[in-house]
Amino acid sequence: MKNSVLAALADAEAAFVTRNPASRAAHERACAVMPGGNTRTSLWSEPFPLCIASGEGCRITDVDGHTYVDFLGEFTAGIFGHSSDVLLDATVAAHKAGINLSSHNTLEVRLAELITQRFASMDLLRFANSGTEANLMALTLSRIHTGRTKVIVFERGYHGGVFTFAGGGSPVNAPLDFLVLPYNDIAAAEAAFAEHEIGAVLVEPMQGAGGCRPATREFLAALRDLTQKHGAVLIFDEVQTARMAYGGVQSLLGITPDMTTIGKFFGGGLAFGCFGGKAEIMAHMDPRNPGSVGHAGTFNNNTLAMAAGIAAIETYLTADNLAALYARGEDLRARLNALFAEKGAPYIVTGMGSIMNIHGTDPEHDIALRRLLQFDLNARGQHLASRGLIALSLPIGEAEIAGFLDCVAEVLDARADLHAAQEAA
Numbered sequence: 001m002k003n004s005v006l007a008a009l010a011d012a013e014a015a016f017v018t019r020n021p022a023s024r025a026a027h028e029r030a031c032a033v034m035p036g037g038n039t040r041t042s043l044w045s046e047p048f049p050l051c052i053a054s055g056e057g058c059r060i061t062d063v064d065g066h067t068y069v070d071f072l073g074e075f076t077a078g079i080f081g082h083s084s085d086v087l088l089d090a091t092v093a094a095h096k097a098g099i100n101l102s103s104h105n106t107l108e109v110r111l112a113e114l115i116t117q118r119f120a121s122m123d124l125l126r127f128a129n130s131g132t133e134a135n136l137m138a139l140t141l142s143r144i145h146t147g148r149t150k151v152i153v154f155e156r157g158y159h160g161g162v163f164t165f166a167g168g169g170s171p172v173n174a175p176l177d178f179l180v181l182p183y184n185d186i187a188a189a190e191a192a193f194a195e196h197e198i199g200a201v202l203v204e205p206m207q208g209a210g211g212c213r214p215a216t217r218e219f220l221a222a223l224r225d226l227t228q229k230h231g232a233v234l235i236f237d238e239v240q241t242a243r244m245a246y247g248g249v250q251s252l253l254g255i256t257p258d259m260t261t262i263g264k265f266f267g268g269g270l271a272f273g274c275f276g277g278k279a280e281i282m283a284h285m286d287p288r289n290p291g292s293v294g295h296a297g298t299f300n301n302n303t304l305a306m307a308a309g310i311a312a313i314e315t316y317l318t319a320d321n322l323a324a325l326y327a328r329g330e331d332l333r334a335r336l337n338a339l340f341a342e343k344g345a346p347y348i349v350t351g352m353g354s355i356m357n358i359h360g361t362d363p364e365h366d367i368a369l370r371r372l373l374q375f376d377l378n379a380r381g382q383h384l385a386s387r388g389l390i391a392l393s394l395p396i397g398e399a400e401i402a403g404f405l406d407c408v409a410e411v412l413d414a415r416a417d418l419h420a421a422q423e424a425a
């Protein structure tokens with residue numbers, strides 16, 4: 001019986017292959033010039049990923065002509081949907097006024113003002129080109145500030161391609177002095193501080209890529225106390241969670257870290273990263289100070305990302321919009337869990353606000369169950385990650401949510417026998 005999940009998955013995969021000849025051809029072409037046809041591992045899924053030709057609002061259309069409601073929202077970065085005139089106009093205006101102006105420009109200061117006023121932890125900030133780079137610089141500054149190399153991170157944490165701590169870490173991780181602890185485990189953190197000289201703690205207020213597992217308030221408060229007591233730097237990676245409220249999760253919890261990193265949507269759809277923190281920490285990068293350290297980057301202040309970021313913040317990332325998006329996500333998560341329970345389906349969904357992840361409740365078949373649900377929903381015009389990630393964008397309204405829930409109900413009914421057999425096994 002257990003193998004019936006795998007048999008159903010094989011059938012669903014075969015149907016996907018038949019339905020998507022143009023995506024398959026695009027993949028085969030890409031394989032000749034990129035390993036596995038891929039330049040971004042998280043987009044890979046068996047048997048080949050869809051090749052998307054265009055997007056509008058909260059919908060995307062693939063090269064075979066299928067249109068999907070985009071419930072993945074570019075892994076949280078695509079909070080605006082796909083065709084914002086506001087972002088387009090801002091980017092075009094910046095382009096017309098001259099890209100990269102060989103000096104400081106008028107936009108970078110405006111964007112820095114808009115961001116520092118949102119985050120209590122950012123007296124000063126600097127820009128980078130990705131969340132990964134922002135975390136690298138925050139860790140480097142922490143080391144310079146404390147003179148200590150050891151960094152606490154958490155199992156299943158994800159802070160970028162070279163800072164990934166699922167399954168015991170990755171061979172491509174940056175060779176820093178990491179101590180990987182269990183998440184939400186206060187005793188383990190206390191023991192680590194008692195035993196080691198810790199320079200920094202890098203933590204996501206909710207683990208995003210790690211399965212949308214929120215930290216408890218007690219855990220983050222304990223990290224705040226421990227870092228304060230031992231003179232270590234507490235860094236909140238809010239690259240994903242900054243969307244939970246105007247001032248990020250730190251404002252919801254009333255816990256202020258020493259440094260914060262953001263990225264994704266704060267660049268208005270362009271490549272972006274940013275790290276900021278206490279003035280005394282950021283002062284190490286003040287070029288007026290003797291002995292200051294450098295932080296270079298040709299595109300750190302590129303006018304296109306600066307302009308798009310300003311437009312994004314002023315138009316979309318308002319307190320009201322983010323509160324409404326948070327509420328919509330909480331509502332969807334509750335309705336999905338109610339549906340799974342009502343249908344006796346082997347799934348749950350975890351998360352916070354507009355970011356959530358579906359999991360299979362049978363550990364042995366968790367991955368297969370998620371992929372099966374994703375194939376079934378994909379066949380009904382709903383796009384989410386094969387690992388079960390959903391990230392709502394602002395253009396998704398109640399009509400799309402209701403349509404999505406109808407499709408989930410339909411899929412669960414169609415798989416009722418399979419789920420019942422699995423339950424019995």
Ligand SMILES: Cc1ncc(COP(=O)(O)O)c(C=O)c1O
Pocket residue numbers: 075129130131132133135158159160161204208209237238239240263264272273
């Ligand atoms: C929590 C978190 N931190 C950092 C990053 C890295 O950002 P980027 O992909 O822009 O390098 C990500 C990306 O998904 C993320 O989810």
